[in-house]
Structures are given as C-alpha cells and as structure tokens.
Amino acid sequence: MESAIEVHQLEKKYRNKMALDSISFQVAKGEIFGFLGPSGSGKTTTVKILTTQLLPSAGEAIVLGRRAVGKRDPYLLSKIGIMTDNSGIYERLTVFDNLSLFCGLYGAPVRNVSDTLESVNLAGEMKTPVHQLSKGMKQRVTLARALLHKPELLFLDEPTSALDPANTAQIHAALRQLNEQGTTIFLTTHDMMEAEQLCHRVAFLNNGRISVLDTPERLKLQHADRTIDVTTADGRYVVNNDSEGAERIREWMRAGRLLSIHSNEPTLGDLFVRLTGRSLQ
Numbered sequence: 001m002e003s004a005i006e007v008h009q010l011e012k013k014y015r016n017k018m019a020l021d022s023i024s025f026q027v028a029k030g031e032i033f034g035f036l037g038p039s040g041s042g043k044t045t046t047v048k049i050l051t052t053q054l055l056p057s058a059g060e061a062i063v064l065g066r067r068a069v070g071k072r073d074p075y076l077l078s079k080i081g082i083m084t085d086n087s088g089i090y091e092r093l094t095v096f097d098n099l100s101l102f103c104g105l106y107g108a109p110v111r112n113v114s115d116t117l118e119s120v121n122l123a124g125e126m127k128t129p130v131h132q133l134s135k136g137m138k139q140r141v142t143l144a145r146a147l148l149h150k151p152e153l154l155f156l157d158e159p160t161s162a163l164d165p166a167n168t169a170q171i172h173a174a175l176r177q178l179n180e181q182g183t184t185i186f187l188t189t190h191d192m193m194e195a196e197q198l199c200h201r202v203a204f205l206n207n208g209r210i211s212v213l214d215t216p217e218r219l220k221l222q223h224a225d226r227t228i229d230v231t232t233a234d235g236r237y238v239v240n241n242d243s244e245g246a247e248r249i250r251e252w253m254r255a256g257r258l259l260s261i262h263s264n265e266p267t268l269g270d271l272f273v274r275l276t277g278r279s280l281q
C-alpha cells in the first residue's frame with residue numbers, strides 16, 4: 001500500500017491542553033479516509049498539522065512523502081487542496097473572477113476554472129456574483145477553489161456542515177467523482193451518515209486519541225447484535241440470527257405471511273457512542 005499520509009505518535013499541546021495525544025494512522029493513496037469526532041476532539045488541529053499550518057509538539061506526520069513541520073512547503077502545497085470554511089471568497093466578485101484570482105495564487109492556469117466549476121455542478125453560475133449564491137452553492141465554490149490546481153490529496157474539514165440534503169448530495173457526488181479519478185481524500189466530519197456513505201475507512205477521534213480505525217462495514221459487522229427484525233402479516237418480531245431463527249422465517253415465507261426482514265446492524269453513530277461513551281454532537 002502506497003501511503004498518502006503517515007502519522008506516527010503525533011502530539012499537539014496548546015499550553016496545558018493536550019489536543020492530540022499520540023495518534024498514529026496511515027492513509028493509502030486513492031482512499032477516502034474519514035476522521036470522525038465530536039467538537040473539540042482534535043480534528044482541525046490534525047488537518048492544520050497535515051497541511052503545514054501548525055507545528056506538532058511531538059511525533060511525525062509525512063504527507064506525500066514530505067515531513068510536515070509547520071513551515072510553508074511550496075512543493076507540498078502544490079499537491080494538496082484544502083477546504084475549510086468559506087472565508088477568503090470575495091462576495092462582490094463573480095464566481096469566475098474569484099476562482100481566476102485563486103488560479104493566480106496557486107499558479108494554476110485560468111482554463112482550469114470552467115472544468116472545475118463543471119465538477120462541482122456550478123458551470124451555469126460562472127458570471128454570478130458570489131453574494132447572490134445560496135449557502136450550499138458558496139460551499140461548492142469553496143470546494144472548487146481547493147480543486148483549481150488539481151491536487152492529488154484533498155483535505156476537507158466538515159465539508160457539508162449545516163447544508164441541506166440536496167446540496168450535501170451534490171458535494172458528495174463531486175467528491176466520489178474526484179476519488180474515482182484518483183484523488184485521495186482526508187475528510188473530517190461529525191456526520192456519521194456522510195462517513196458511512198463516502199469513506200473507505202474511518203477513525204474515531206475522542207479527546208485527542210484514536211479509539212477505533214477500520215472500514216465502516218467491518219465495524220458495523222463486528223458490533224452487530226446478531227438479531228433480525230421481521231415484519232409479518234401478524235405483527236413485528238425480533239428473531240435470533242441462527243438456525244432456529246432461520247426456521248421461523250422460512251415458516252412465515254412458506255405461509256406467504258412474511259412482509260420484510262432487516263438485520264440489526266448498529267449505525268456508525270451508535271458505534272461511536274458505544275465505543276467512546278460520547279455523542280458526536
């Protein structure tokens with residue numbers, strides 16, 4: 001596995017506060033990696049260190065083969081894209097003017113603007129002043145800004161926070177497409193549905209520590225309670241996922257009375273609470 005990110009025993013201390021307490025993980029090239037945790041767990045601190053905006057107190061972070069040491073690294077900055085919040089987008093300028101300005105800053109050709117807007121489904125808003133856009137559209141302009149120089153590795157800090165489902169779906173579609181084209185994505189979120197839908201692997205961060213790291217599917221299967229919800233013409237039942245349960249389900253089927261069956265797997269949100277004792281909100 002070729003790594004896009006390698007983190008070894010990383011620590012960050014702000015005065016007396018241990019924001020990151022010896023975390024270690026790797027992100028493979030081509031992966032969508034979810035970094036999940038409640039407010040204050042250390043997500044933004046991690047993104048800032050990995051994007052060279054903040055110096056770690058101890059440990060090591062290697063991003064695309066370069067050591068992140070809190071110092072501007074033009075090579076690394078040319079290979080990564082960062083989407084944090086909407087700040088830095090000029091409300092009075094059009095979408096096109098905003099993005100061409102950033103092309104200048106990133107050293108990306110202005111011809112990238114139209115392709116990039118296409119990829120976030122905003123090609124029709126090129127000439128619209130940003131202040132006339134909806135919140136979700138502005139968020140997509142911010143994503144487009146992070147993509148102008150076609151980065152290999154994209155950092156997204158809560159990319160869909162407070163967006164409605166339609167705008168969230170648009171951002172998810174754009175991220176899936178980028179990933180299919182080979183972009184590695186490091187995503188922080190406290191939205192568990194987002195993580196389940198998008199991420200190949202997730203890490204649970206709690207009080208600056210990683211408590212779990214695996215694929216969403218494996219986590220849910222490992223912690224499934226081995227029961228099945230059955231709805232029949234006579235009512236609802238919970239049966240065990242064993243041979244006795246299978247026989248009962250077969251009988252309902254034979255009698256033509258079975259309406260639906262669902263295995264009982266926890267959601268990632270349930271698992272987070274179960275494994276860390278904390279809610280994600």
Ligand SMILES: Nc1ncnc2c1ncn2[C@@H]1O[C@H](COP(=O)(O)OP(=O)(O)OP(=O)(O)O)[C@@H](O)[C@H]1O
Pocket residue numbers: 014015017018019037038039040041042043044045046
């Ligand atoms: N500049 C700072 N000085 C002192 N403490 C800080 C600073 N930045 C963050 N912290 C503290 O470090 C901890 C982790 O903060 P961080 O912003 O990384 O969390 P987060 O998981 O991104 O939270 P959120 O989801 O609310 O953005 C918090 O307790 C926070 O108060």
